[in-house]
Amino acid sequence: MAKGDDAIRRKKNKLNRKKQRANDSATVSNRIAAIIAAKKRRQSGKRRNCQGMCFSLPTPEDPFNDKYDKMDIKGKETKKVVPSKEDCKVAINRNSVASNKGTPGGNHVSIDHQQQLEKVKGNKWWNDQAMSLRSTEHVGKENVVKRVRKKDFEQSGCPSKVLALCLDSIQNALRRDGFLSSEEDKPLFMNKWGVEFWKCYSVGNDILETSGACSTIEQIAWIASTAADSISRKEKEGLSLMGPSLLFLVPSQGEAIKVRTVCKPLKAHGIHTVSLHTGAPIDHQIHGLKNIEPEFLVSTPERLLELVSLKAIDISGVSLLVVDGLETSIKGGHSDVIKSIRHHISTNPHTVVFSDCSSHASIPLVQNLLRGSICRLSLHDSITSQGACIMQSVHVCASEEEKIPKGIQVLDQAGGDELEGQFSKVLFIVGNNSNFHPLVSAIESKGYSVALNSAPSSEIENRKSRPSVFVFKAEHINTIDIGEFEVVIISDFVHKMDDYVQILTRMARHTASGALHSFLTAENAALIEQLIEILERCGQAVPEAVRNLFRSISMVEG
Template sequence: MGKAEEYQAKKRNKAARKRLSNTVDFTHGVQAAKRRRKAGRRRICEGMCYSLPTPKDPFNDSYKENLAKKKVKEARRDGDNDLPYGKTATKVGLNQEKKARAEKSKANVKSSSAESNKFEKSGSNTLPKRSEAEMRQAFVTRSGPSNHVLSNGENDAFQRQAIHFAKYKWKPSCENCSKNNNSWTCVGGDAFEVALCALLNADMVKNEEYEVNAAVEQKVPFEKCIGSKWDWLFWEACGTGSNVLVTGRAAIAIFQISSVLAAVAHIGTRRAPQIQFKDPIALFLVQSKEHTLQVRSIFRVFKSLLGLHAVSLHPQTALEHQIEGLRSTEAEVLVATPERLCELLSINAVSLTNISFMVVDGVEEMVSCGLADDLLQVKGRVPDNVQVVLSSGHFPHSMHDICRKLLEGPIRRVMSNISLPQSCACICQNVHFMVSYDKRQQKLKNILRDHMESRENGASPQGPVVLCRRQLLSQVKDMIQEEGYSVDVLSDDNIKTNQSGNLVLEQFRNGQVEVLIATEDCVSQIDLADIGIIVLYEFPASIEFYQQILMRMARNTINGVLYSFCSGATAPLASQLIAVLQECHQPIPSSLRMLADAAQVVEQSKGS
């Protein structure tokens, strides 16, 4: 290579370095290296970049002695020797840094406000004053670079307002994905499509060659041949911004890949140009160290493509090491076990105020290990409008309380197969054995009273719906009206006149009618997806009808309750009802067992 070519190469390299120095990833890397260098925790590859070995110090270990002396000086200056977790000076330095950062942010706010006033007086357009609506629009936008760079003061104030924003929505698609030379590429796509191509190239997502070629020839959407039907149902549910309840996972690895892709799409939707977040955006709560490493290994596929950085936190690593790692990196994703995350939260080593997407993988296993309190503690530290994805293989009755505290508001259900245990997950089945109608009326009054009180507090779903025989419609209606509730009846007479039946249903959906009474024949006309409270005033004549009600109700809520009033006429179906309760992991009343035993004795006596 001649001098002219060497000069041109140096010139190109210099221009490339200058171009890269303006990117966010390069800035993050330089800042992280600077923090590691100041803390004395250089990487092996950085050891020769700043000092040369000497005969007295051939391995460049002198910085360790200086670091120890620095910690001793800080501890003596602060005069705090009663530090938790090993009495190290790391927590002292953490508190000092937080105080300094708070003072610095206050100074930045004052300086930015003074500069804005100065620009307004001088009539300059260099730094225009932005309204809150404009800041929100710049935050949620997904296309095009921003023409305005937020100052430090505006950025801090904007991050404090970010936790009150609405949930972020996105739509899964692969329209911009294409396969050329056995490699998937994405041109002009969003974060979801870029991440999907990366997973396809890494063979982490199912891809049948025959189906892909057939889709290209027959112009079939790629959704038919990329991934599985469950994957797309899960991604569509996460894209709505609602909380998601995943039941009956086929495999943990499949759920991890799908949830990571949903997190990438969420972060890509929330990201805005020229805005940097110091706190993580997504949180994954898993059971053990192995699961944290598995989830983090999936995120590493996107680190070079999307600049995503994930940090794993588990009890098998020293607490001080994780504290130093959190201080020296700016991670957008936390993958942690609940117990270790609670330890870090107790000493304010990590902040969850910016979390907007949280995945809880394996709730049943965590609760069985005694981590229910840790899960609730973490839920209390994240913003109220965080999107939660909850998954478990089974949902026994003992888990309903904690699941309802983790999943608030409307939900979307994603099931691996349409079965009874998965369809009725987190739906309580209360069976009451009552012979006299007076006790039934009193029990119904108590149910309505509790429901109306919870509705006033905003924690109750739509309902209730009371199902009874045609002969009891007027009696039940009069009793409910005496309690002061507005009630209407849906029967065959209303259904025959379509206008009257539709009017009753519309008034019930709008809340003009508080209680709806219907016969069993008219249940098919009611959309039970939003109905959370259903009362079977008399147990149905077949167990199939009971199962249909159970699988149709409370699709969009986690507070579903099905009340069943049984009598002696239910004895032939008692054993089948017990089998349904056992299959759904529900408690079985002793009165129902006695009724089943009595029915069995009667059958045996008839047979003999």
């Protein structure tokens, strides 16, 4: 064989081996391929985020490279989808929102909304409010947790993004329609009343609003947005929603239109609002309710009760009940109607009542609607607003010695055998030191637990089935929070009316059944005229004995 042929064969075999090696590298296992790929990335200087700790050296501060285990590797952010109304209905019918994957018609969060969220997140006042809420929740944490679980509430921490989005949508719509001034710089989510409302709502307390007879646009916006946020949370947990979640009772057709105008922008977030009033034919409303499943229901009391009796709407599952303009409804003769509507709700809903309590007749209805622990909210600090729903009783005594037996009689009426357990704590305020020890002895002889000049404690409160009685000297009254006391008895009337006003506006902050009793003698003549004025301003009845005492003193001075 010629030498030239041998050289050609060797060259050909070399090419064949090279091709074979190429074929072998193409059929390697996935593990080997991953190793090869990692090597190429390492050589090119490109690494995955998770490979950072593999090539980082230990330091004296972090000898075991523990800090890399806590790294927050953020992936690609995706747009969040707010489910449309159709999506929510599909999820509700299947009893699970988890199966709802969204539709092409879903409502996506806009860029403006994302910018608004960043504004909320970076706002110092908003964050301070959230931090103060967290700090208040840690005080008595065990009791708060038990209360929230008992009422099945999901809100905690700070206001959610859904709440901010709803408030932003309402504000933009109202400014566009001219209901709010576009030059106003303060956004709705910075409204202090709204934040206080959210705090009370999130811990499960009913709310008594005493600023005025009816709600404002800002207050309606916060209530509607909070209710929408609550619906969103429940749907995320897979809870089915049957019937309206929010029931807003209003005294007139005009108020119904106002509330629906504020709630209308929430339709973009899957919240549909229906308004019912006597200004429209009832047949038309019945036909409309058959085709619509509203989340929010706004109605006048008489029309709603009529539709409920015809079984055109089911309100048994309402979770938030708002009664607006209570005095106007009472003047229209709808007190019994509101009570009947409340009985048709089988759940234990959050209840919000807007009432200035200017009339004594409204107090029993407020107490019927707000039966548990409440929060008092108001836009201002007037006497009539802060002292709403507190019964002021004035007793005239002929002498100092008569005050003690009359005080014991009032105490027995507040927590005696017939009304045992109606009130949990009673506060006696004694201004005359000579009456202090005789009063304590008289109270103890009746079998009450007595604490002297000390703050309330659970040990004292649980010692007896009867109310716990706390006896304080007038000079020590500023050392405790009298907001915990439902009944306050001023055994010796105050020397200044400012002290009386302070007691009235600070007591019974968590109940709608407060009672303030005062004992007068002829020595308090200089303050009787001011006391009568306060009673009249608060819509309280002035006893005839008080008026007679004032007339007799005026005649003597004349």
